Amino acid sequence: MTAITAAVSLLAAPAMAEWKPDKPINIIVPWSAGGSTDQVTRVVAPILEEALGTPVVVVNQPGASGSIGTKAALDAPRDGYTWTANAIANNATYAVTGLIEDTSIDDYHIYLHVANVPVVSVNADAPYADFGELLEAMKSGDVTVGTAGVNSSGGMALAAIKEAAGEELAARMVAYDGGNPAVLAAASGEVVATTQLAVEQTEMIKAGKLRALAVLSDQPLVVEGIEEIPPITNWLSDMPTAPDYFGVFIPAGAPQEVYNTVDAVWKDKVMNSDALKSYATERGAVFAPSYGDQARERAMPVVIAEACARVSRGEAVVDPSEIGITCPAE
Incomplete structure (x- = not known):
């Protein structure tokens, strides 16, 4: 040319x-x-x-x-x-x-x-040492879980946990207008737990208001300033994650x-x-x-x-x- x-x-x-x-x-x-x-x-x-x-x-x-x-x-x-x-x-x-x-x-x-990945956390004063203990309480007790609603990441995470557990869970979802109010509700004790995303919870975890028990992943979650969060597959081994x-x-x-x-x-x-x-x-x-x-x-x-x-x-x-x-x- x-x-x-x-x-x-x-x-x-x-x-x-x-x-x-x-x-x-x-x-x-x-x-x-x-x-x-x-x-x-x-x-x-x-x-x-x-x-x-x-x-x-x-x-x-x-x-x-x-x-x-x-x-x-x-x-x-x-x-x-x-x-x-x-x-x-x-x-x-x-x-x-x-x-x-x-x-x-x-x-x-x-x-x-x-x-982003959802994390299962509980109020700092909740009696559950790990996710296994919380899961047992969800089977037999009325554990309240704050989310941003059925269609939110937290709502889908809770539904996935219930499905992966393979049995009826008594956990009751309490819906808020967003992830932040749902996380604040768990931090204040208004609800027992939250399944919202890690990015919404890290500040409350660092402040000692929430305790992270599991991440909805097959790998642990490492975040600057907090302890490594174990994968939920440690307890629900066949749970799919994406x-x-x-x-x-x-x-x-x-x-x-x-x-x-x-x-x-x-x-x-x-x-x-x-x-x-x-x-x-x-x-x-x-x-x-x-x-x-x-x-x-x-x-x-x-x-x-x-x-x-x-x-x-x-x-x-x-x-x-x-x-x-x-x-x-x-």
Whole structure:
């Protein structure tokens, strides 16, 4: 190819348009302030703000296991200025539980930042020395467990524990508007335990208000400043576990330059962010940024697990196959 031909080819190729937002971007966090989604979104927002050159405002809009704020983002104009944030499995499975009609993972462009794990903790004054003792009490006594609701990571964790135990548990879930109030309820003794995410609990564990008994993983959890948390598989050896990926999501239908620009920002800034790495290390999360097809591929195991668990527990009002999720054969 001659130099002249190459120059002509470059001129003929369509340039990738760069989005230059001219007003603030709102990220709707569909949970109360201080919870896992709120925490990490407030770490990521300043990174995006600096790179995009416009204010990025975090808006808390809790209610109905995160579905109210999520629907508000879906109902907003598809102009690139209203995003949402959550655990991706929530956004992908709201239709299965009937909380939001006719929605799926395909409604979003996906930008993941960390993976989180639930931890089983009890009030510091609770009499349970380890998870085995708590599990026995859950079988025979009325143990109260604070979560952010049925569709939250804590609610799903409690349901998974009940399923893995293989017998009826008397533990009673008490739902709050977010992970932070659920954790504070356990720390104050309003409930006995919580199954919310590690990132929501670490400060209360470090302060001696909560005692961590198990992490919902097959590996121990190591967090700066607290003792290693043993894996729940020490007691429930066959319990399946999957990373719970969190991120921000831009509803589909915006101009393509919005996604092109945010893709580039995510690759160049978020995936190399020291602030996000520090947050993950200090709070007990996994630094795992990705976007596009890679993000979707990473997310699908937990999306499938949570959608299909709803079916096995009799909680589904819509079959996952209707939103493109195939459950493994029994």
